[in-house]
Amino acid sequence: MEALVADRRPDLVVVSGDLTQRAKPRQFRQARRFLEGLGPPFLAVPGNHDVPMYRVWERLLDRYGAYRRHFSPDLEPSFRDAELEVVGLNTAFNLTIEDGRFTPHQLAAVRERFLGDGSTEGDVPKVRIAVAHHPLAALPELMGWRTARRSGEALTAFAAAGVDLVLAGHVHVAAVGPAPDRGRRLWLVHSGTSTSRRGRGTERGRNTCNLITLDTGPQDAGCLRRSATVEQMLWSEQAERFEVEAVHDCALA
Numbered sequence: 710m711e712a713l714v715a716d717r718r719p720d721l722v723v724v725s726g727d728l729t730q731r732a733k734p735r736q737f738r739q740a741r742r743f744l745e746g747l748g749p750p751f752l753a754v755p756g757n758h759d760v761p762m763y764r765v766w767e768r769l770l771d772r773y774g775a776y777r778r779h780f781s782p783d784l785e786p787s788f789r790d791a792e793l794e795v796v797g798l799n800t801a802f803n804l805t806i807e808d809g810r811f812t813p814h815q816l817a818a819v820r821e822r823f824l825g826d827g828s829t830e831g832d833v834p835k836v837r838i839a840v841a842h843h844p845l846a847a848l849p850e851l852m853g854w855r856t857a858r859r860s861g862e863a864l865t866a867f868a869a870a871g872v873d874l875v876l877a878g879h880v881h882v883a884a885v886g887p888a889p890d891r892g893r894r895l896w897l898v899h900s901g902t903s904t905s906r907r908g909r910g911t912e913r914g915r916n917t918c919n920l921i922t923l924d925t926g927p928q929d930a931g932c933l934r935r936s937a938t939v940e941q942m943l944w945s946e947q948a949e950r951f952e953v954e955a956v957h958d959c960a961l962a
Contacts, residue, residue, distance in 0.1 A: 710904060710918070713942065713951045714747045717920060721788055722749050725878035725900055726756025726801060726842030728780060731763070737779035743904075752788050753781065754797040756842040756879060757807055772802070785815075787822065792925055794835045796822050800843045800857050809843030809879070810858035816866045823870040836923050836937065836961065838874045839867050845875055846897055850884035850910075861889075868893040873961045874921070874937060876900070881909040883917045885939050885957040894962040898939055916944035918951065935961040 714722065722744065729736035737759075744751045759776050761768045767775075773784060788795040796819070800809035823837055843857035845864055857863070867875060868891035875888065876898050883901035887894065901917030902908040908915050920940040927933060936959060943954040 710916075710951075711747060713918070713920075714749065719749050719920070720790065720793070721795065722747055722751040723795065723838075723840055723876055724751065724753035725840055725876050726754050727758040727878060728753060728756070729759055730905075732759050732761045732775050734775050734779045737775055741780050750788065752786050752795055752797055752840065754786070754840055754842055755784055755799050755801045757801045757809065760801050789835075792835055792923060793838070794823060795838045795840060797840045798863075800841045808855055808858065809841070811841075811860065811863045813859075816859065816862055819863075819866040820870040823872065834871070834925075834933070834935070836874070836925060836935070837870065837872045838876060839872050840876045842877060843879050844877055844897075844899065846888050848884040848886045848897060848899070850882050851880055851899065854880045864888055864891050864895060867891070868895060871962075873935075874898055874959070876919075881907050882912060883919065883941050883954075885919075885941065885955075885959070894960070896937065896939075896959045896961075912943070916951075917954070918942050937961060 728740040755776055760772045784799045785797045787797065798815055800811060802810060844851055844854055845856055845860040847856060872895060874896050878900045881902045884899040886897055888897050898919055900919055901912050903916055903918045906914050920942060922938045924934060924936045939957040939959060940953050941955040942951040945952045
C-alpha cells in the first residue's frame with residue numbers, strides 16, 4: 710500500500726471503516742500511525758469492528774471512546790479542496806453486531822454539510838463524495854448482504870445534495886455501479902479488503918483498493934466535463950504490488 714500511494718500520490722486517502730479488528734486502543738494507534746505514514750491527507754469513518762464487541766459495558770456506555778481517544782475525535786470528518794468535497798457519515802452503532810444505519814438527524818444535515826461552504830470553484834461544480842461504512846444498495850457483487858437502515862432515504866438525501874459518488878465498505882468485496890435512480894446519477898464505489906486477509910469470494914485472502922481519478926473542467930460549446938475513473942486494484946503475490954483488475958468510467962451529473 711505504501712508503494713502504491715507513493716507512486717500515484719493521491720490528494721486524499723479515504724478509509725470507509727473497520728480500521729481495527731476488535732476496537733482495541735493499540736489497534737487504533739497502529740491504524741493512525743499507518744495512515745499518517747502514507748503522507749497524503751486521509752479521511753476515515755468508523756466501521757462495526759471499531760465499536761467494542763465483547764467489552765459489553767464499553768459498548769453500551771462509551772462505544773466510540775477508544776476510537777476518539779486513540780484514532781480521531783471526529784467520527785464524521787470532511788475534506789474540501791478546489792475540486793473536491795468529501796463528507797463522512799458514521800453508520801456503525803452499538804446495538805447491532807454487524808448491521809448499520811443512518812439516523813434522521815444525519816440525513817437532515819446532509820444538504821447543509823455539503824452546501825455550507827459553497828460548492829464551486831470558478832465555473833466548475835465540485836465533485837461531491839459521501840463516505841459511509843455500510844452498503845446502501847445491492848449491487849450484483851453484494852447480493853446477500855443487508856443494506857444500512859434508511860439507505861433509501863440516504864440516497865435520496867445525497868441526490869438532493871448533489872452527491873456524485875458514495876464510497877462504502879463492510880462486505881470485504883469490491884464493487885462499482887450506479888445507485889438506484891433518485892433523480893440524479895449517483896455511483897456506488899465499494900472497497901474490498903485493503904490491509905487484512907478477510908476478503909471474500911474471488912478476493913478471499915487477497916487485498917484490494919480503489920484508485921479514483923477525477924476529470925472536471927470546461928469543454929467546448931460551454932459544456933462541463935465531469936467524470937470519475939475508478940481503477941479496482943488487486944494485490945499480486947507474484948509481482949508483489951497492486952495491479953489493475955478492472956476500470957470503471959463513471960460519467961457524473
